[in-house]
Amino acid sequence: xxxxxxxxxxxxxxxxxxxxxxxxxxxxxxxxxxxxxxxxxxxxxxxxxxxxxxxxxxxxxxxxxxxxxxxxxxxxxxxxxxxxxxxxxxxxxxxxxxxxxxxxxxxxxxxxxxxxxxxxxxxxxxxxxxxxxxxxxxxxxxxxxxxxxxxxxxxxxxxxxxxxxxxxxxxxxxxxxxxxxxxxxxxxxxxxxxxxxxxxxxxxxxxxxxxxxxxxxxxxxxxxxxxxxxxxxxxxxxxxxxxxxxxxxxxxxxxxxxxxxxxxxxxxxxxxxxxxxxxxxxxxxxxxxxxxxxxxxxxxxxxxxxxxxxxxxxxxxxxxxxxxxxxxxxxxxxxxxxxxxxxxxxxxxxxxxxxxxxxxxxxxxxxxxxxxxxxxxxxxxxxxxxxxxxx
Numbered sequence: 228x229x230x231x232x233x234x235x236x237x238x239x240x241x242x243x244x245x246x247x248x249x250x251x252x253x254x255x256x257x258x259x260x261x262x263x264x265x266x267x268x269x270x271x272x273x274x275x276x277x278x279x280x281x282x283x284x285x286x287x288x289x290x291x292x293x294x295x296x297x298x299x300x301x302x303x304x305x306x307x308x309x310x311x312x313x314x315x316x317x318x319x320x321x322x323x324x325x326x327x328x329x330x331x332x333x334x335x336x337x338x339x340x341x342x343x344x345x346x347x348x349x350x351x352x353x354x355x356x357x358x359x360x361x362x363x364x365x366x367x368x369x370x371x372x373x374x375x376x377x378x379x380x381x382x383x384x385x386x387x388x389x390x391x392x393x394x395x396x397x398x399x400x401x402x403x404x405x406x407x408x409x410x411x412x413x414x415x416x417x418x419x420x421x422x423x424x425x426x427x428x429x430x431x432x433x434x435x436x437x438x439x440x441x442x443x444x445x446x447x448x449x450x451x452x453x454x455x456x457x458x459x460x461x462x463x464x465x466x467x468x469x470x471x472x473x474x475x476x477x478x479x480x481x482x483x484x485x486x487x488x489x490x491x492x493x494x495x496x497x498x499x500x501x502x503x504x505x506x507x508x509x510x511x512x513x514x515x516x517x518x519x520x521x522x523x524x525x526x527x528x529x530x531x532x533x534x535x536x537x538x539x540x541x542x543x544x545x546x547x548x549x550x551x552x553x554x555x556x557x558x559x560x561x562x563x564x565x566x567x568x569x570x571x572x573x574x575x576x577x578x579x580x581x582x583x584x585x586x587x588x589x590x591x592x593x594x595x596x597x598x599x600x601x602x603x604x605x606x607x608x609x610x611x612x613x614x615x616x617x618x
Contacts, residue, residue: 236304239308246282259317270319289351290322296345303536307481331401355393356400358400361373380453384404384452385450389445390442392442392443417462421456437588477539484532487521493580517570532552557589568582
């Protein structure tokens, strides 16, 4: 299998790297200082607006959006390079729209929903959120208790959702609910689109997270939606949601490859300058082995991510491979950032370098979109059943 990038793919990757270096990384000191002072690590609206405007000028908007809505219709393999380059910073800026939700909408929207939601979302003119997890629900979306019941021409939904990013600013939320509890994930879960400020969809509280992030808990109290709010087929919300999760996990693997690369580069620059007890850190075997192991594992991760992205593009399930790249990516990035912090010594413990913030971001990645333990369980289950294709 040839993993060589085409000329167009390499040009796009290089453009993303220049955008990151020229416009995103220069914001790191400001973002780090704001987070250290108790503020958010997210970009301020005015900072986001400047980056969005520049990204539009450079043609970096709606990269994997449908061409009929002004997008470039790029495949997942091409997007891996974009995600990896944009992962090489502690400032979280990604070119709109959010690819996983986009892929789910592309697969499920009716013609009316395409005009109302997919078209503006593809152009980067709308923000979306997704509400899957529930308090006490753990990593099993099939066990959700939020219930949707058809009452005449309306759906009535009650329940609670938690760990929802962007709930405060989204124009619409993809809400997962049980429409037939007896069927569970196999025909009993449906997806709905809930527009901002719909009565009964209540942001209950903001939950401060590691690294200056926030998520939200939502109460769903007699939420009434028209029949047209159903997203995709009744009872088949789990399939499109799985596609969304697969795309997110490939994306996370690429992000983590980028963060591993950034941490490695910072560590290598430092150990070639720093002496302890008369000897360069770069000449110490422990440091050399840290770097050698990380370089080797990063090479393997990148090959895995590209291979998995190619399977997603071909329409294969690739669930096991997606679990692998999500698990390996987050744990490799976590370990490499930790080693880089250790190599920096006292300076590595500060909030002046990007390492601590990246560590916080990666630590949350080891839980969301499925915790590491669940992915290990899934990988082992498929392996024991001899169901891993291509291995």
